[in-house]
Amino acid sequence: MDSVVVATTPLARFQFCPACGSEAVESGTPPQLVCRACVFHLYFNPAVAAAALIVDEQERLLLLCRGREPRKGFWALPGGFIDIGERVEEGLRREIREEVGLEPTAFDFVASFPNSYPFKGVTYPVLDLFFETRVEGVTVVMDAEESSDHKWVGRKEINLEEIAFPSLRGAVAVWLGRSG
Ligand SMILES: [Zn+2]
Structure with missing residues (x-):
């Protein structure tokens, strides 16, 4: 067996x-x-998750270094699962507040990608929604439980190989394509 x-x-x-x-x-x-x-x-339907491409006034993208497995040490975007009955905008605002201490006001849809989330022997189907939000003159206050570091990266310095997951990589690629 x-x-x-x-x-x-x-x-x-x-x-x-x-x-x-x-x-x-x-x-x-x-x-x-x-x-x-x-x-x-x-x-059975996919769980909905949302993540943010947070962009500053110098057109730099905020990336967070994952502090835990899977893909610890790779770079990711702030985001998380949307609760039942919650608007995506509300859930994403909550996740951004918790993870980086920012209060975005507006979101622009960028892309969606199917994903999966293995947890205790079950792989849950997930639909990831990605939004761009713009911020100015901000200080990032990170949740040390989630992320070990953060960086603002210029468009030309982004290395897709160091992005943690295929769906995040896909969203960053779409964003680079439309804003380049
Ligand atoms: Zn029955």
């Missing part, structure tokens, strides 16, 4: 119907848990 725990989708972890307890559950399309013993259907 292979003892390696392989991360799996949330849907694949259901062995019984959470409503009636029957084992007569199957997966449907679009991704959903369907119980053949009762009427229960449970749809």
Whole structure:
């Protein structure tokens, strides 16, 4: 027997119907848990996350050095998951406040990329939304739990290889393409 725990989708972890307890559950399309013993259907959708490309008056991008795994030591953008019932703008403003102590006023949509988030043996599908926000004369106050360092990087100095995750890399590439 292979003892390696392989991360799996949330849907694949259901062995019984959470409503009636029957084992007569199957997966449907679009991704959903369907119980053949009762009427229960449970749809699976991506979690929504948002991240900010914070740009200063010198056209420099704010990057944060990840202080924890995965991809510790690589560079990322401030952001996080959006709560149920929350506007993306509110959730992103909250994450930016917590992570870098800034209060952005406006967001411009840049790009979206599908992503995934492995957590305790389950890989959650995620949709990352990226927004540009502009700030002037600011002091970054970082959350030391999240990030070990920060830097403002000019457009020509950005190295996509040192960006932590493919979706972040994609968003920075789109931003470089449209603002270059
Ligand atoms: Zn059922």
